Amino acid sequence: MEQRIERIKKQLHSQSYKLTPQREATVRVLLEHEEDHLSAEDVYLLVKEKAPEIGLATVYRTLELLNELEVVDKINFGDGVSRYDLRKEGADHFHHHLVCIECGSVDEIQEDLLGDVEKVVEKDWNFKIKDHRLTFHGICHRCQEESGSNNKEHKESNQHVR
Numbered sequence: 001m002e003q004r005i006e007r008i009k010k011q012l013h014s015q016s017y018k019l020t021p022q023r024e025a026t027v028r029v030l031l032e033h034e035e036d037h038l039s040a041e042d043v044y045l046l047v048k049e050k051a052p053e054i055g056l057a058t059v060y061r062t063l064e065l066l067n068e069l070e071v072v073d074k075i076n077f078g079d080g081v082s083r084y085d086l087r088k089e090g091a092d093h094f095h096h097h098l099v100c101i102e103c104g105s106v107d108e109i110q111e112d113l114l115g116d117v118e119k120v121v122e123k124d125w126n127f128k129i130k131d132h133r134l135t136f137h138g139i140c141h142r143c144q145e146e147s148g149s150n151n152k153e154h155k156e157s158n159q160h161v162r
């Protein structure tokens with residue numbers, strides 16, 4: 001964690017920005033919740049626990065700055081809320097997301113599955129790809145398992161009635 005903060009600090013310095021204590025508190029929250037996809041408000045509430053004096057506007061500006069510097073990616077899963085997702089170090093392109101329409105969970109696919117598609121687009125459209133967003137909407141394995149076991153219970157209780 002400290003090493004990553006150090007690298008983010010350098011990234012800011014190289015663009016002549018400072019990692020102020022408030023910015024650092026925001027970065028720490030993002031690192032601690034790397035698996036989550038937090039909105040600006042979520043980040044604000046978590047930063048506030050560490051730095052009670054901080055305001056939502058400051059957190060918001062920091063997130064926008066981190067987005068500009070490509071430390072985070074901004075993503076919207078179709079619910080109208082912008083979420084901030086730490087960029088994986090060394091990744092050329094943004095990772096893919098699996099959004100469950102039943103429980104709302106968001107899983108990540110780190111591997112870039114679009115290599116072949118990218119080749120087609122670059123060749124046939126003469127388009128130089130810099131990045132992409134890929135979000136799948138569906139039912140996660142947890143919900144599938146749950147509905148599977150519910151069905152079973154249902155059958156068993158039906159048999160019981162008979």
Ligand SMILES: [Zn+2]
Pocket residue numbers: 037085095097108
């Ligand atoms: Zn993500």
Ligand SMILES: [Zn+2]
Pocket residue numbers: 093112114115118132
């Ligand atoms: Zn890609």
Ligand SMILES: [Zn+2]
Pocket residue numbers: 100101102103104105139140141142143144
């Ligand atoms: Zn689910």
